[in-house]
Amino acid sequence: MSSNKLRWGVLGVAGIAVKKVIPAMQKCSLCEIAAIASRDLDKARQAAPGLGIAKAYGSYEELLADPDIDVIYNPLPNHLHVPWSIKAMEAGKHVLCEKPLGLSTAEVREMIAVRDRTGRVAGEAFMIRTHPQWLRAREVIQSGEIGDLRGVVSWFSYTNRDPKNVRNVAGWGGGGLMDIGCYGIFSSRFLFGEEPRRVSGTLELDPDFQTDRLASAVLDFPSGQATFLCSTQMVPGQRVLAFGTRGRIEIEIPFNAPPDAQCRIWVDGREELFDICDQYTLQGDAFSRAVLGEGPVPVPLENSLGNMAVIDAIVESSSSGRWVTLG
Template sequence: MAEVRWGVLGASGFARRDMAPAIHMARGNRLAALATRSPEKAEPFRSITEDLRIHGDYNALLADDAIDAVYVPLPHTLHIEWAAKALEAGKHVLVEKPVAMRAEEIDPLIALRDRTGLICAEAYMIVHHPQWHFVRELLDGRTVGRLRHVEAVFTYDNSSDPGNIRNSAETGGGALPDIGVYTYGSTRWATRSDPEEITHADIEWEAGCDTLARVSARFPAFTAHWVNSMRMLPDQWICFHGTEGLVRLTAPYNPSRFGPAHVDWRGTDGVRHARTWPGVDQYVLQVEAFSAAIRGEAPFTWTLEDALGTQRVIDMAYAAAGGRPAI
């Protein structure tokens, strides 16, 4: 396959701002088509590439024989439906996080992926950034000694945008589906471990959406505490604290916007070390990794099984807080 030809389902702002340009810039990939029922929303995509076919219907794009892979950035509650339809149409699928609203919804998609033999994965871009691979190396090398605790924060404030789909329970809104996947998933991925139990969950709700979640978990060898909010000053960081050292990331999830990708660490000698990765586009790396998986050159770093593991933790957090309120 000389190049992977992509179609995008829906003209979301995130697709226009981040993923469509990344597809266009990624080596061996081409943005070929967009499906949207609103022609005016298609125009900004033409500034990325003029050679873009516009379909007025999602199914029309899935029927397009000139498309190899489909990117699904639709509202959260539509991810499973359209990822499945894309697989049934013979397309490889990169679906935005979270893949589903509950863990049990992901199992049938895994089965469909296996039956079709196509690549289907969650767009979890952070694991394609070299800062996270470096953190894994530090933890695997026991730079921190015995890991005892992980602390992570990811917050922003969208209270001034009540029409945002993240503020709507009907479209799968809430802090944990949107950004809890990062604090929870990055802890799991970096440590290669899953929590045994949620020991504390304090969640605040607005119209059926969790707007502030303070959650603690116990893993087999360490504890974790995560704070996620859609009603707080924007902030993000994560710290891995052990018996002999600690590792901290100051822009773990959105280094392109929140600051440079930066990891610092120190041990018992008190000497501080730091490493920074300027100018890395994790979205481009994600697209290139996905197309490499399609070509059979390398396995994709983040599987549906990985997404399933993180969704299980989110489900555990909601259950520990008494469950989601009725809408």
């Protein structure tokens, strides 16, 4: 291992980790994926060689006990995000945890308390936070080029009715709001640079899974409003539009930015192209710099708390039929 690389361990063999994040992070300048763990040792041993990972463990506990591991990447199902991230920090590891960080604001607050007590670095894996197209969109807004930002509109959808998929298991934090609606919330907060004052939302539940298959919300910010729609049973698609008093921005592939093709946004119809990059590689190095004390955590837990507060409010609003005030 190069002396300037942090040694990462991965909890589980989730598809996002094996197919996207690990291959991308192996291109990082500051990361070495040194170990992977599964509760099924055979699965870990099957995944490790193809990914060039030296160590395979048959339990998460074994990975956390490895003194050679500096940082844990946690892509487990949603209900295991906070419990295992806490165990990792208490074992002395820094943690980058997949979104949504927790199932409630109470869980996120618990994780913040453990981070503060252990002195570990922890963050949420909203990879879009480090992608150049998003940094550019916010730069345009902050420059005043499109005037004052007044509205953000986004949608994100796919189709998945597999009863065995974790996204369709209510008790594991399934449903579209947690899985992809969180992007609409995060991105609008990112662009506005503010927290919403109140939220109105509605959820439609799948009759079999009891997870939300269609969710929408209005977020009322001090400077404007944001709306989003997400679905786990709709034609696949995604888009983000930001409207100012003098112009607008459109982001073509806002969330699943391809790692092998250029991305583009339009600023008042003017196309801007971005060099090919992998947002998971950028995220890995940015978080590693934070661990090394060379930069901020891209998405700190305080930001995660703000996102989770909006998710909680949308669920409450859908149940009550009323606006929910935040803060």
